[in-house]
Structure formats: structure tokens, C-alpha cells
Amino acid sequence: MRVYIGCGGFSNEDWAAPGLLYEGVRKDDYLSTYAAHFDAVELNSSFYGIPGLKAFEGMVRRSGAQTRFAVKLNKVFTHERAPTDADFDRMLQSPEPLREAGVMGPYLAQFPYSFHRTAENRKYLQGLAERFAGHELAVELRGADWDLPEVRSGMAERGLIWVSPDYPPAGGLPEPQLHATGDVGYLRLHGRNAGSWWEGQSAAERHDYRYNRAEMDEWAQKIALVQGDLSELYIFFENTTKGHALKNIPMLREALNAHGVPVATPDPAARAVDPGRLL
Template sequence: MKIYLGTGGYSNEDWIGLLYPPGTKKTDFLSVYSQHFNATELNSSFYAIPGLKAFEGMAKRVESRTRFAVKLHQVFTHTRNYTDDDVARMLQSPEPLREAGLMGPYLAQFPYSFHRTAENRRYLWELAQRLEGHEVAVELRHGSWDKPEVREGFRETGLIWVSPDYPPLGGMPEPQLHASGHVAYLRLHGRNRETWWEGSSAAERHDYRYTEAELAYWADQIAALDPGEVEEVWVLFNNTTQGHALANIETLRPLLEARGLDPARPGQGDRLL
């Protein structure tokens, strides 16, 4: 199995001194990031779909070292009022990444309020049809979706089930790694139960550093996947506050190696933290 390790976004100024040397320009963040990690989630596309030139610049900066999961714009997952033009732009703009062999799945991150109702099931099926021919990983935060029959539906439709790690608050999917096809996708958000609902910002919500024991659980889950069925495993840390994600990736790497897996680095970047 090919393992892709990275973080949700890379434009974190509090990583200066941790990942980015002091004095690094923000425009150079991605170039430095790509020396250490072979995957990233592009968060900016949730707020505004970048144009072709922006994606061309990303492809040049990573020098074929890092693949991108591109988050769908919020009109697809939150307001759910997308137009034909939105679909066209979402599919066409990342073309430079595809041409460079750097395009991973699209990521559809639905909110907790998106329950498993007949209307929402129909919406998700229709969205899958509009994006047919492209890999789409779907994170469903409400626990009503966390059922074997939903994952079987994903398998039949070609959608990638996102396995999330959340604080143990109830009402959300259980922390279990599932694969609905040849790609397994794990998103680790941290387990800060005090700030998950009450936090005033995403930085507060994701302010959590996993312990080695907590990450050993996920290493076991990854090692238990059937390599005859699963070809790729994407592991993305969203606990980016204070560099927690950077430290946790460095903790996870040897845990995976100890289980016979190869979380290879994209280049010769030094060990972090």
C-alpha cells in the first residue's frame, strides 16, 4: 500500500521555527512543506476555488513530491446550492495537478447538521453523479451515516469513505478505519472535547496532540487493511495548531514502520521536532 502522510493545509504561520525556517516567505511555505510530506489537503478551495494559474504554481512548487486532496467548495457541502458553473470550475481548475500526476481525491466535508435523511441521501447521490469519473472522499460527521449499508453504498457508487477521529463526545462516527474501495482515507482532528463545540475558532477546536498510544491504535488499523484491496492510504492530520500535526506525524512514522509499512518521505527533509 502507498501511504500518503500530511496535514490539512500548509499555510500556518505558527509553524515558522518548527517546519519553516525563520524568515521564510509565505509564498515559499509549500516548497518547504513538500520536502517533508507527500500529501496535503487544500483548504483554500473550500472558500474560493483557485484558478488554473494558482494550481500551476502549486504543481511547480512541490516538484512532483506532494499530492493534493482538494476540498470541495462550501456550495457543495454546506449551502448546497451549487450551479453548473461551480461544477465546471471545481473540476477544471485543478487540471495542472492532474497533468503533473499530483491530483488526489476531492474531499467533501459535510457538517454535523447533515443528517442521514431521505433528502440528504438523494443529494449525496446526485452530487456523486455530477462528479462521476473523479475520486471523491466524503466525510460525514453525523453518526447516523456510520453504518455498514452506507459504506456498501459508497462502494457501489465509487465514493471514498472518510474515517475520522473526533473527540469522544457521542453522536459522531466511531473511530474505526473503513475502506469502501481501493483508497482508505483517515482524517485526525484531535480529541479536544472541551473546545470541539465551544471553541471560538478552528485553532482552538484542533488544539490537541495525540499520544503515542492513541496513534498506535491507528497504526494497527492501517496495518490490518488488506493490501490486495486497498492500494492507497491517506492519513491527514488536522490538529495543526501549535505544530501538533507535525509532531504527531513524526510519532506515527516509526509506528507504521514497526508494522512493516513504508511511510516514505518525499525528499530528504530533516526529521522534525
């Protein structure tokens, strides 16, 4: 099993604080700096606006084509749920530079908690699976009403990847378990800030949590149990607030290696990217 570990987004401005990854780094160099340390990233900007071909070409260049990109579906697919044919075309075609460079990970459909398991929503999800057939599509369903074996079985039949989450113990959310619906797994670690999950005014507040070593060891044990079922596993830390994820990733790498799941730590010197270099 090849494990890819990264963060939810790379343009985190609070990482420019003293002692963190982007201290003294120009914003234009954030991605090249990130790519020197992590082998995967979850692209958040595509949720707000689908980047064009040139934007994706720039991502490949700045990352040195050495970091996998999981591309989040635009909100028109998951929150507004009224995509046009043009939206599908752009979402499917624009990341082509990532595919050509061999760094395209799964698409991510992050549905809101309000997307409950109704007949209408099940039909919508079926239609989305059909339109993305032939592409890896990971689906995060935040309501506990979806957290059922029969749902995962149906997703497996349709080639969809169940997003395994780690949410706070706040009620109404799926359990923190790692499930496989195919040979690619997808884990999102949101932190366990129960006090801010429902009441938080921003994603930064909700994700203001740093895991301890025992919690990372707990996840390493769960991952070790499924490594024979998966060829690839993507792990993304969403607790990027205050650089929490930057501290937790080394913890998880260490725990995984201790549990017999080999994970390499990228060598920043070897992976350093010249942002001006053309591929």
C-alpha cells in the first residue's frame, strides 16, 4: 500500500508565523515549499472556482510534479447541486495537466451535513457517479444516516471511494473508522474540537485542534489493519489552523512505521523546486 500524506490546502497564511513552514517565504513560493515536504495536497480553491488549464499547469510546474493533487469538486456539485454540462466539462477537463504529469489523485466531493440520506439525494449521488465514471471520486458524507454497510456496498458497486473521517465527538456524525470501498482509500482528519464543530464561526475555528501521540497511534493501528486491502491510501489533515497539521504529520509517519506501514519522509533538500524552472 502506497501512503500519501498531506494537508487540506497549501495556501495557509498562518503557516507564515515564526517557526512554521512559510516563515520568510513569498506567497508565490508556497506551493514549491509545500511540495518539498509533503507528497499530497487537497486542492481547496477548486471548491470556490474551477481553475483553468493554465492554472493547473502552473501547479504542476511549481510543485515540480512530485506532489499528488486531490481536487475538490466545485460547490455547484455538492452544495448547490445544480451543475450544468459546462460545469462538468470544466471540472473534468481542466486538471488534464495533473494527469499528464502523473500527479492526479482522486476528485473529492465534500457534501455538507444537510445532505441527508433521502431518495432524492441518493438519486443525485448516483447521477454524479455516472458523470464521473472512469475517474476516481471520493465522497465525504457528513451525516450519520449515511454511515451504513449497505451505503458503502452501494458505493463500491459504483466505483466510489468512501471518505473515512475523523470528526469530533459532537453527535450526528459518522464513526471514526477506516473503510475501503475499492483499492484506493481516503482519510480526512478534521480534529476533535467538539466545542467549536457546530458553533464555530469559521473552518479555522472548527479545525483548531492538535492530535496527541496516542490519537495518532490509534489511527496508525486502524490503517495497519487495512493495508492488505488497499493499493493506495490518501491521508489529509484538515487541522491546518495554527500549523497543527504540520506537527501531527510527523507523529503519524512515525506511528505508521512503528506499526509496519512503511511511510517515507520526503527530503526537502532533494525535493526542492526552482519555481522558475519549466518542466
